[in-house]
Amino acid sequence: MNDFSAAQRSRVTMLDVAEHAKVSKASVSRFIGDDRALLSDAIAQRIEQAIAELGYRPNQMARGLKRGRTRLIGMLVADIRNPYSIAVMHGVETACRQHGYSLVVCNTDRDDEQERQHLALLRSYNIEGLIVNTLGHHRDELHELHREMPLVLVDRKVEHLESDMVGLNNPQAIDMALNHLEERGYCDVLLVTEPLDGTSSRIERVSSFKAQIEQRPALRGTHIETGSELTAQLKSFLDTPGPGPKALFCANGIAALASTHALRELKCNLFDDVGLIALDDLDWYPLVGSGITALAQPTTEMGASAFECLLKRLRGDDGAVRTLDFSAQLIVRGSTRGNLR
Amino acid sequence: MNDFSAAQRSRVTMLDVAEHAKVSKASVSRFIGDDRALLSDAIAQRIEQAIAELGYRPNQMARGLKRGRTRLIGMLVADIRNPYSIAVMHGVETACRQHGYSLVVCNTDRDDEQERQHLALLRSYNIEGLIVNTLGHHRDELHELHREMPLVLVDRKVEHLESDMVGLNNPQAIDMALNHLEERGYCDVLLVTEPLDGTSSRIERVSSFKAQIEQRPALRGTHIETGSELTAQLKSFLDTPGPGPKALFCANGIAALASTHALRELKCNLFDDVGLIALDDLDWYPLVGSGITALAQPTTEMGASAFECLLKRLRGDDGAVRTLDFSAQLIVRGSTRGNLR
DNA sequence: CTGTTAGCGCCTTCAG
DNA sequence: CTGAAGGCGCTAACAG
Numbered sequence: 001m002n003d004f005s006a007a008q009r010s011r012v013t014m015l016d017v018a019e020h021a022k023v024s025k026a027s028v029s030r031f032i033g034d035d036r037a038l039l040s041d042a043i044a045q046r047i048e049q050a051i052a053e054l055g056y057r058p059n060q061m062a063r064g065l066k067r068g069r070t071r072l073i074g075m076l077v078a079d080i081r082n083p084y085s086i087a088v089m090h091g092v093e094t095a096c097r098q099h100g101y102s103l104v105v106c107n108t109d110r111d112d113e114q115e116r117q118h119l120a121l122l123r124s125y126n127i128e129g130l131i132v133n134t135l136g137h138h139r140d141e142l143h144e145l146h147r148e149m150p151l152v153l154v155d156r157k158v159e160h161l162e163s164d165m166v167g168l169n170n171p172q173a174i175d176m177a178l179n180h181l182e183e184r185g186y187c188d189v190l191l192v193t194e195p196l197d198g199t200s201s202r203i204e205r206v207s208s209f210k211a212q213i214e215q216r217p218a219l220r221g222t223h224i225e226t227g228s229e230l231t232a233q234l235k236s237f238l239d240t241p242g243p244g245p246k247a248l249f250c251a252n253g254i255a256a257l258a259s260t261h262a263l264r265e266l267k268c269n270l271f272d273d274v275g276l277i278a279l280d281d282l283d284w285y286p287l288v289g290s291g292i293t294a295l296a297q298p299t300t301e302m303g304a305s306a307f308e309c310l311l312k313r314l315r316g317d318d319g320a321v322r323t324l325d326f327s328a329q330l331i332v333r334g335s336t337r338g339n340l341r
Numbered sequence: 342m343n344d345f346s347a348a349q350r351s352r353v354t355m356l357d358v359a360e361h362a363k364v365s366k367a368s369v370s371r372f373i374g375d376d377r378a379l380l381s382d383a384i385a386q387r388i389e390q391a392i393a394e395l396g397y398r399p400n401q402m403a404r405g406l407k408r409g410r411t412r413l414i415g416m417l418v419a420d421i422r423n424p425y426s427i428a429v430m431h432g433v434e435t436a437c438r439q440h441g442y443s444l445v446v447c448n449t450d451r452d453d454e455q456e457r458q459h460l461a462l463l464r465s466y467n468i469e470g471l472i473v474n475t476l477g478h479h480r481d482e483l484h485e486l487h488r489e490m491p492l493v494l495v496d497r498k499v500e501h502l503e504s505d506m507v508g509l510n511n512p513q514a515i516d517m518a519l520n521h522l523e524e525r526g527y528c529d530v531l532l533v534t535e536p537l538d539g540t541s542s543r544i545e546r547v548s549s550f551k552a553q554i555e556q557r558p559a560l561r562g563t564h565i566e567t568g569s570e571l572t573a574q575l576k577s578f579l580d581t582p583g584p585g586p587k588a589l590f591c592a593n594g595i596a597a598l599a600s601t602h603a604l605r606e607l608k609c610n611l612f613d614d615v616g617l618i619a620l621d622d623l624d625w626y627p628l629v630g631s632g633i634t635a636l637a638q639p640t641t642e643m644g645a646s647a648f649e650c651l652l653k654r655l656r657g658d659d660g661a662v663r664t665l666d667f668s669a670q671l672i673v674r675g676s677t678r679g680n681l682r
Numbered sequence: 683c684t685g686t687t688a689g690c691g692c693c694t695t696c697a698g
Numbered sequence: 699c700t701g702a703a704g705g706c707g708c709t710a711a712c713a714g
Contacts, residue, residue, distance in 0.1 A: 011489065013707060024685045029709055040683060055485070060465040061402045061411065062707035065690050070402065072466075080431055090421055093448050097455075102462060105446050107434050114438070121443060124401040125413075144396070148352065260628050284625035287601050354691060365701045370693055381699060403691035406706050 012054045021050035032058050064126055071101050073310060074122035076115065078134040080107035083253055083282055084299060085133055088154055091303020092131060099311060101128075112137050119145065129310035135198060136161065150313030152306045157200040162321050164309045166302050167201060168279075169325035173295050174208040176330050177249055177277050180293070182218055184338030186275050187244030189213070190237045191223035192230075192259050193251035205251045205279075226255055231262040238266065238274060247275030247336065253282045260288055271335040281331055290334025298326050353395045362391035373399050405467055414442050414651060415463035417456065419475040421448040424594055424623055425640060426474055429495055432644020433472060440652060442469075453478050460486065470651035476539055477502065491654030493647045498541040503662050505650040507643050508542060509620075510666035514636050515549040517671050518590055518618050521634070523559055525679030527616050528585030530554070531578045532564035533571075533600050534592035546592045546620075567596050572603040579607065579615060588616030588677065594623045601629055612676040622672055631675025639667050 014032075018025045023043055030038055031047045039047075050056070064070035073096055077085045089105060096103045104127060106118035115134055119141045122130065129150045136142055136158035145151065146163060153165035181189055191209050196202045206223055213221030220243050224233045238246060248263075250256035256278035260270070268274060270289025278285070281296035305324055355373075359366045364384055371379055372388045380388075391397070405411035414437055418426045430446060437444045445468060447459035456475050460482045463471065470491045477483055477499035486492065487504060494506035522530055532550045537543045547564055554562030561584050565574045579587065589604075591597035597619035601611070609615060611630025619626070622637035646665055 011707095015707080025708075026685060026710085027683090030684090033709080038683060043684080057461060057465050059406075059467065059707050061406050061467050062690090063709075065400075065402050065406055065692090065707080066709045068690080080434070081427060086422060086427060090448065093421070093446075094450075097458075102445060102447070102466070104443060105434075106443070107431065109435075117438075120398060124398050125443070126400065126402050257624055257628075264628065282625075283598055284623075284628070287598075287605065287625070287629045356691080366692080367694080367701060368699090371700090374693080379699065384700080400691055403706090404693075406691080406708090407693045409706085 011059075012056045014056070014058070016054055017047065017050045017056045020054060021046040023047060068126070070126045070128060072125060072127045073101050073103050073129050073131065073307065074125075074127040075103055075105050075131040076118060076122070076134050077105060077107050078110050080105070080109075084155070084280055084297070087297075087299030088133065088303040088306070091300035091305075092307050093303075094300070095304040095307035099307070101307075108134050110134075116141065123148075128314055131306050131310065132158070150310050152309045154302065154306050155201050164313070164322045164324075166306045166309065166324040166326070168297050168302075169327050170201065170204040171208040171212070172325075173279065173328040174205060174212055176328060177279075177295055178209075178212055178216060178219065180330060180332070180336060181247050181249070181275065181277060182216065184275065184336050185245055186247040186336070186338065187219060188242035188246040189219055189221045189249050190234075190246070191221065191249045191251060192234075192255045193223065193225055194254055195225045195227065202251060209249070226258045230258055231265050234259065234262045235266055238268070245275065245338065247277065250276065250278035253278065253280035256280070256282070256285070256292065260292070271337070275338065276335040279328065286333060288335075290337065293333045293336040294331045295328040296331055297328055302326055352400075353397045355397070355399070357395055358388065358391045358397045361395060362387040364388060409467070411467045411469060412442050413445055413466060413468045414470050414472065414648065415445050415447065415466075415468040416472040417459060417463070417475050418446060418448050419451050421446070421450075425496070425621055425638070428638075428640030429474065429644040429647070432641035432646075433648050434644075435641070436645040436648035440648070442648075449475050451475075457482065464489070469655060472647050472651065473499070491651050493650045495643065495647050496542050505654070505663045505665075507647045507650065507665040507667070509638050509643075510668050511542065511545040512549040512553070513666075514620065514669040515546060515553055517669060518620075518636055519550075519553055519557060519560060521671060521673070521677060522588050522590070522616065522618060523557065525616065525677050526586055527588040527677070527679065528560060529583035529587040530560055530562045530590050531575075531587070532562065532590045532592060533596045534564065534566055535595055536566045536568065543592060550590070567599045571599055572606050575600065575603045576607055579609070586616065586679065588618065591617065591619035594619065594621035597621070597623070597626070597633065601633070612678070616679065617676040620669065626672075627674060629676075631678065634674045634677040635672045636669040637672055638669055643667055 014025050014028050018028045027039060027043055028047055031044060036044060075089060075092060077089065079085060093103050104122065108114040108118060116138050119138060123145060130145060131152050131154060133154040142161055151163040153163055155167050157165060193202050193206055209221060209223060213219055248259055250259050263270060277293045279295045281294035285292035285294050355366050355369050359369045364387065368380060368384055369388055372385060377385060416430060416433060420426060434444050445463060449455040449459060457479050460479060464486060471486060472493050472495055474495040483502055492504040494504055496508045498506060534543050534547055550562060550564060554560055589600055591600050604611060618634045620636045622635035626633040626635050650663065
């Protein structure tokens with residue numbers, strides 16, 4: 001087996017190609033780049049053949065060094081095990097590839113220090129743009145980066161950072177959920193969210209919820225956060241007599257998972273004892289009890305949009321900051337059938 | 342807003358630091374690298390301060406270009422939406438970061454052509470090592486890459502490619518599953534797998550299954566693949582009288598998802614009509630019916646091991662090819678309670 | 683159209 | 699211990 005610690009040096013370089021084809025490096029460079037129009041057919045063919053024979057691959061690092069274009073996009077993700085993030089990332093990756101970019105993903109595990117490090121790291125690799133799906137503390141670093149490259153926020157805002165962002169139209173989604181619950185005869189709604197923790201989308205959802213509940217005399221609304229107390233809190237919600245049929249509204253997939261767990265611990269009959277509607281649409285929603293009604297986010301599309309925002313900026317667009325709000329889609333399943341006993 | 346298409350050029354470079362600290366670039370370079378022992382305290386401090394004042398970050402691209410070390414690891418994933426892959430990737434990423442490496446992830450969406458492109462791409466970025474979790478067609482490319490850098494296969498082998506690999510001890514896992522089913526009184530086991538498609542781990546699981554069924558007179562075993570016929574095939578399995586209580590054995594999380602879907606379509610009473618044990622342990626397993634019994638893979642650990650294999654090779658280890666087989670862990674839930682009606 | 687000449691930012695001999 | 703000089707692989711003016 002080879003000694004990789006010293007390897008690399010053997011790779012075929014532009015000079016090799018040039019010599020093999022008996023042309024100058026510049027011509028090879030032109031062939032590689034978009035300047036092929038400036039080459040005679042004869043020479044182009046010689047180069048093409050030399051490249052094929054030698055198995056030459058241009059070194060992106062070197063190109064990047066020279067041109068300042070690495071074709072690398074960075075993405076900062078708070079929690080790589082959150083299906084929502086994965087889905088968005090999938091959209092981003094696909095769009096990247098279609099445009100000849102590659103994606104470097106950094107998972108912060110919700111840790112601020114890791115966010116710092118990753119930010120520094122991405123910068124050191126000369127990424128051309130950054131997609132951020134974390135809390136975005138380290139405002140200074142972020143600002144500095146944003147001076148050097150375009151930036152787009154996904155699902156969460158960062159205060160005092162003027163950048164494009166793509167996310168869900170939260171008020172609209174809340175409206176859809178409450179309309180649906182109301183239609184199905186639920187009166188007493190408990191919003192379950194992950195701890196707010198300064199996450200803008202969570203905060204928005206809670207405040208929209210509160211505001212809209214105010215406007216709907218038929219509904220009563222309360223809200224809690226996931227955590228070790230969740231089961232007890234749900235029990236108390238279910239046991240306390242209310243104005244009528246009860247339903248949970250889970251603010252994302254993680255909350256839905258936790259809530260369903262808790263309901264099972266409470267020996268609830270899913271979902272005859274209590275209704276449930278959840279943001280995000282995970283593949284197991286149909287399998288639980290009578291199936292969980294969902295408000296699906298167009299995650300792939302959102303990821304693609306995030307990349308396209310970046311691309312526009314990279315192409316020189318310096319227009320006003322854009323905010324893209326996507327609409328959720330209601331997918332009705334058994335958990336909001338409404339015929340509660 | 343700035344013009345990013347032209348930007349970059351403004352970043353502070355090693356020369357800036359050198360001038361600011363009134364030393365030579367070489368000294369700054371030594372400071373950055375591990376040669377700090379060769380610097381006087383006085384000069385080191387001047388440099389340190391200059392770096393801080395200017396907010397200097399070494400350019401990894403340039404370093405990589407010169408030294409052939411990019412601190413970049415590539416990972417090729419067949420399906421980024423498969424929770425197993427994500428879990429492994431999370432392990433890899435964490436290990437990478439702990440050792441100062443970064444991870445470039447490429448998702449092939451199970452497409453051979455994309456695998457090709459991504460392979461070429463990763464090479465062009467001078468990654469130092471590669472983790473492969475795809476079918477690994479394009480043997481030539483892979484061989485060529487493997488001459489240049491260490492390679493480790495995850496969960497699947499590639500014929501004629503002598504490289505380290507980490508995966509599950511499949512025969513052992515099958516043994517655990519069958520033991521458990523037998524203990525619980527099931528006699529008629531249907532293995533549900535994704536289409537084999539040349540995926541070595543799937544093939545291994547099926548052949549282990551067949552071989553071990555032979556050895557167990559108390560069990561009857563058959564197997565099918567997921568696909569549009571799945572529901573019909575399950576129905577036929579359930580309707581055909583057999584030697585005794587029936588159980589499904591899903592060969593991975595995807596198969597478990599599909600099978601559970603199908604069982605619901607068939608109006609099965611989960612899991613009183615039929616038992617179920619599944620490889621992988623997804624977070625929703627406890628939520629379905631009486632809960633799905635799982636054989637969990639130590640995914641994080643497997644990812645970390647994959648990276649450590651790479652690291653050893655990078656550090657010069659040229660010993661024999663290693664194969665790391667991890668053990669699954671049985672997690673018993675309601676789906677194999679066994680008291681079938 | 684084609685080749686020559688400088689570097690991009692950094693590391694690494696090789697002399698002081 | 700420190701600095702000067704050359705080059706990693708590639709691109710971008712310049713000249714022909």
